[in-house]
Amino acid sequence: MSRIKRFYELGELGHNKVEDLLKKAKSSETSFNPRRLEGKVLATLFLNPSLRTLTSFQASMARVGGSTFVVSPEMSIHGLETMDGIVMDGRAAEHIREAVPAIASYADVIGIRALAKGFNLAHDVSDADFIEIQSLCDIPVINMESAIHHPCQSLADWKSLDDMSIPRKGGKIVVSWVYHPDPLSHSVPGDTIHMAAMRGMNVTLLRPSGFELSNYIMDRARETAALTGGSVVETDDRDEALKDANVLYVRSWMSSEDYGKKLADRNRRNELRDWCVDHSWFKHTHDNCRFMHSLPVRRGVEVLDEVLDSRLSAVTLQARNRMYTQMAVLDELLRTDKQSS
Numbered sequence: 001m002s003r004i005k006r007f008y009e010l011g012e013l014g015h016n017k018v019e020d021l022l023k024k025a026k027s028s029e030t031s032f033n034p035r036r037l038e039g040k041v042l043a044t045l046f047l048n049p050s051l052r053t054l055t056s057f058q059a060s061m062a063r064v065g066g067s068t069f070v071v072s073p074e075m076s077i078h079g080l081e082t083m084d085g086i087v088m089d090g091r092a093a094e095h096i097r098e099a100v101p102a103i104a105s106y107a108d109v110i111g112i113r114a115l116a117k118g119f120n121l122a123h124d125v126s127d128a129d130f131i132e133i134q135s136l137c138d139i140p141v142i143n144m145e146s147a148i149h150h151p152c153q154s155l156a157d158w159k160s161l162d163d164m165s166i167p168r169k170g171g172k173i174v175v176s177w178v179y180h181p182d183p184l185s186h187s188v189p190g191d192t193i194h195m196a197a198m199r200g201m202n203v204t205l206l207r208p209s210g211f212e213l214s215n216y217i218m219d220r221a222r223e224t225a226a227l228t229g230g231s232v233v234e235t236d237d238r239d240e241a242l243k244d245a246n247v248l249y250v251r252s253w254m255s256s257e258d259y260g261k262k263l264a265d266r267n268r269r270n271e272l273r274d275w276c277v278d279h280s281w282f283k284h285t286h287d288n289c290r291f292m293h294s295l296p297v298r299r300g301v302e303v304l305d306e307v308l309d310s311r312l313s314a315v316t317l318q319a320r321n322r323m324y325t326q327m328a329v330l331d332e333l334l335r336t337d338k339q340s341s
């Protein structure tokens with residue numbers, strides 16, 4: 001099977017490559033060569049905060065003998081300007097146009113986090129900011145979450161679903177909006193429904209009115225489901241959505257209706273504080289329905305402790321699987337042709 005040149009989103013990899021990565025990730029749980037990527041360097045550029053992505057990539061690289069360095073605007077660098085065509089007479093004394101090629105020249109692979117700016121839905125859906133930064137790199141690029149994709153999370157979540165024996169064909173996943181005080185991006189819900197559709201699952205998007213996801217996200221998931229034998233529907237009816245669900249995957253995102261209008265979006269969300277998961281959400285689900293969340297999660301706001309601390313919760317498994325799946329991605333991008341697959 002041919003090697004990938006970048007890790008941008010699961011859809012462009014195709015099913016066979018995803019299966020290949022999952023197989024390697026599974027085997028990394030029990031054995032791996034601690035010198036497999038000796039001498040290789042991973043550069044990471046975090047334009048936004050992270051805990052799991054940052055640390056799991058460092059751990060992934062360390063376990064196979066490679067090393068990592070991290071750059072973020074909060075460090076003692078010269079500030080980092082991202083706007084095009086700007087006169088740089090403000091705080092930042094460095095532009096990504098010079099910084100990114102310099103960082104990339106020190107490494108064999110680069111991971112970039114550049115989240116949605118949240119001003120314009122069409123701009124964020126186009127992923128223009130990430131694609132522009134990527135064009136400045138002449139080494140393989142890993143998307144560590146962009147405006148519209150989070151492939152590292154989705155690959156780990158696919159493995160977590162497999163680990164929990166959630167059926168691929170016929171399994172039902174409900175991806176639900178919940179209340180959160182901040183306007184979060186559409187990357188995780190969009191990629192989660194697409195990942196589940198790739199897996200052949202029956203997907204229900206549960207969201208209040210005004211929080212529909214973009215046509216790009218919904219059409220892409222529906223087209224994929226049509227090929228895999230899955231399905232994608234959306235509703236604001238919680239009881240109907242959760243009936244017989246095998247998985248409840250929770251995430252908040254900013255309103256599509258009021259996208260870029262921060263006050264209107266906040267007012268709309270403030271009316272929906274009761275969208276907080278408690279045990280009652282599981283009354284009509286499958287007996288073994290699991291709770292998933294990509295983290296970080298706000299306890300008592302998005303979900304109550306009674307769920308998060310219960311046997312239903314898969315959040316630690318999801319976080320741990322970030323490391324194993326990323327070991328597979330790094331191996332795919334960095335191993336030399338002389339090394340066996």
Ligand code: CP
Pocket residue numbers: 049050051052053054145153294295296
């Ligand atoms: N799930 C996830 O990407 O977590 P971080 O934002 O902490 O990296």
